[in-house]
Every structure is written in structure tokens, then in C-alpha cells.
Amino acid sequence: VSKSYLSALFGIAVDEGLIDSIDDKVSKYLDDFDGTGYENVKIKNLLQMSSGIEFNEDYADPGSDINRFARATARGSSFRDFAKTLKNGREQGTYNHYVSLDTQVLGMILESVTDMPLREYLYKRIWSKIGTESEAYYIADNTGTDMALGGLNASLRDFAKFGHMLLLDGIWEGSNQKYSSYVDLIKNLNAYGLQFWTICARPQSNCEESIVSTIGFDGQYIMIDFERNIVVVRASLYAPIQNLSQDRKMKLNPNNLSQSNWIATVPNAIGASMRNESPNISAFYSLILDSIN
Numbered sequence: 006v007s008k009s010y011l012s013a014l015f016g017i018a019v020d021e022g023l024i025d026s027i028d029d030k031v032s033k034y035l036d037d038f039d040g041t042g043y044e045n046v047k048i049k050n051l052l053q054m055s056s057g058i059e060f061n062e063d064y065a066d067p068g069s070d071i072n073r074f075a076r077a078t079a080r081g082s083s084f085r086d087f088a089k090t091l092k093n094g095r096e097q098g099t100y101n102h103y104v105s106l107d108t109q110v111l112g113m114i115l116e117s118v119t120d121m122p123l124r125e126y127l128y129k130r131i132w133s134k135i136g137t138e139s140e141a142y143y144i145a146d147n148t149g150t151d152m153a154l155g156g157l158n159a160s161l162r163d164f165a166k167f168g169h170m171l172l173l174d175g176i177w178e179g180s181n182q183k184y185s186s187y188v189d190l191i192k193n194l195n196a197y198g199l200q201f202w203t204i205c206a207r208p209q210s211n212c213e214e215s216i217v218s219t220i221g222f223d224g225q226y227i228m229i230d231f232e233r234n235i236v237v238v239r240a241s242l243y244a245p246i247q248n249l250s251q252d253r254k255m256k257l258n259p260n261n262l263s264q265s266n267w268i269a270t271v272p273n274a275i276g277a278s279m280r281n282e283s284p285n286i287s288a289f290y291s292l293i294l295d296s297i298n
Contacts, residue, residue: 006227007143007157008108009219010127010167012052012200013175014115016187017130023118027052034114037085042092043110050097051107052199059094060104071105079260083148084109101197105154108200112153123151134177135170137163155222161240168227168236171217191217192231206230206294208287216290228290237293239286 175184
């Protein structure tokens with residue numbers, strides 16, 4: 006979900022002329038990334054998850070890069086410093102490979118060109134414009150940098166308003182500003198692109214009908230059905246494991262797990278294996294369609 010918000014903010018930044026071209030390289034905006042794996046990666050390939058960066062995002066593998074990232078940041082390393090350690094694994098733009106740090110680098114570029122924290126740009130360009138009811142907040146590292154790759158926390162209703170904004174071609178009430186060209190790109194996605202997903206509207210239908218969706222780490226969805234004029238939000242948590250209290254509210258102290266009542270969920274937990282751990286989101290959406298027809 007956070008990645009999709011970041012993508013929308015990037016579309017706004019391009020429209021405002023803050024980004025010259027999505028064909029620009031990372032090092033044009035982040036000169037401290039010279040000599041890193043990201044130096045020559047183009048922005049468009051970050052948006053499409055085809056950066057060529059070598060990265061293992063297997064949460065079930067304790068030695069994976071995504072788990073190394075979690076441990077490093079929990080111990081005080083910055084998102085920026087970790088991103089600089091990553092190397093190229095293949096030619097960029099030739100292969101779709103999910104790398105969450107690609108989104109974090111995009112967030113760093115946004116902070117550079119807007120000269121403000123990501124949370125402030127989000128508030129000024131989206132949050133304050135779409136009638137949100139509650140405040141949102143990002144998880145941040147020890148330098149105060151917002152976690153663009155998956156750290157945005159907000160209420161279900163406010164997530165729905167983001168989906169509604171996109172459903173209206175990127176326009177909000179009381180504003181003449183419209184980002185229909187960007188939303189058109191989202192509408193025409195195939196599988197994955199621009200930090201959004203497409204999913205089948207019906208299970209076992211050869212995906213003749215598809216919808217656009219954000220997909221969060223623990224089963225959160227903002228589903229946007231442009232054909233039927235529907236927005237559905239699913240805010241959920243997969244079955245927790247190592248939950249000492251069975252409380253659905255997360256209390257996690259990375260430095261002292263004995264003070265934590267909630268450590269992980271499935272299917273994204275290390276070594277977790279449970280039946281029916283991942284929902285069939287197409288079946289879920291199909292039930293919604295059946296209920297309103």
C-alpha cells in the first residue's frame with residue numbers, strides 16, 4: 006500500500022516539473038549514490054521493479070536481504086546506508102524482480118527534489134486534499150527518513166479515499182487539479198507496474214476481468230474497479246504466530262522480544278507454514294460483486 010502512495014506522489018512530482026524525466030538515473034538526484042548499485046538505474050525501472058538490483062525478498066529465509074534490512078534498521082542503520090550496500094545482479098529493464106528497496110530509493114529522490122520529508126509531501130499533495138478523517142504516519146529510521154517501502158499507517162476510510170481519488174481520474178473535490186494521464190497508465194497495467202498490482206475480478210475466469218489494487222505486507226488491499234466504479238478496502242492481518250497474548254494489536258520491541266506480544270504473521274513470517282494462510286483475493290472480491298448485483 007505504501008508503495009502505491011509513493012507512486013502517486015511520484016506522478017505528481019513529475020507533473021509539477023520536479024522530475025525532468027523518469028528516464029533519468031538515480032545519481033542525477035542522489036549524488037551520494039555514485040559508485041553504488043543504484044548509480045545508473047533509471048527511475049522508470051525503479052517504478053516497474055526492474056532495477057536489476059540483486060535482492061532476495063524471501064521472508065521465510067533468515068539470511069535474505071529483506072531480513073538483513075529489517076535487522077540492520079532495527080539496530081540503528083539508516084535506510085539510505087543499507088540501500089547503498091546493494092549490488093547489480095542483471096541488466097536493468099529486462100526482468101521484473103520485486104525489490105522493496107527500489108521504492109525506498111524513489112522516496113529518497115522525492116525528498117531530494119521536494120526539499121521536504123515524504124510525510125510532508127504526502128500531506129500537502131494528497132492527504133489534505135481528499136477529505137481524510139484521521140492523521141497518517143510513517144515508520145521512520147533513526148535519521149527520521151520515512152519508510153516509503155512499507156511504513157505508511159492510516160485508517161481504512163482514509164485508504165478508501167485514496168482509492169476514490171484514483172477512481173475519479175486523480176481529481177479531488179473542490180480542486181481543478183487532475184492527474185488523469187497518470188491514472189490512465191494505472192488503468193492499463195498488466196500484472197504489475199508503477200507500484201500497483203492487477204488482480205482477477207473473478208476466480209478461475211482466465212482473468213477476463215481485472216481490477217487494480219494495492220497490496221500491503223499483511224493482507225491490506227485498496228481495490229479499484231474502474232469498470233464498475235467500485236472501491237473496496239480490506240484492512241487485515243494474517244493469522245499471527247508467536248503471539249504471546251493473542252492481542253491483535255502489535256507490540257514489538259526489536260531489542261527485547263520478551264517485551265513483545267506479537268512477533269510475526271503468516272505468510273510473511275520467517276519459517277511459518279499454515280494451511281489457508283493466504284486469502285484468495287479474487288474469490289473475496291467476487292463475493293462482493295455477487296452481493297451487490
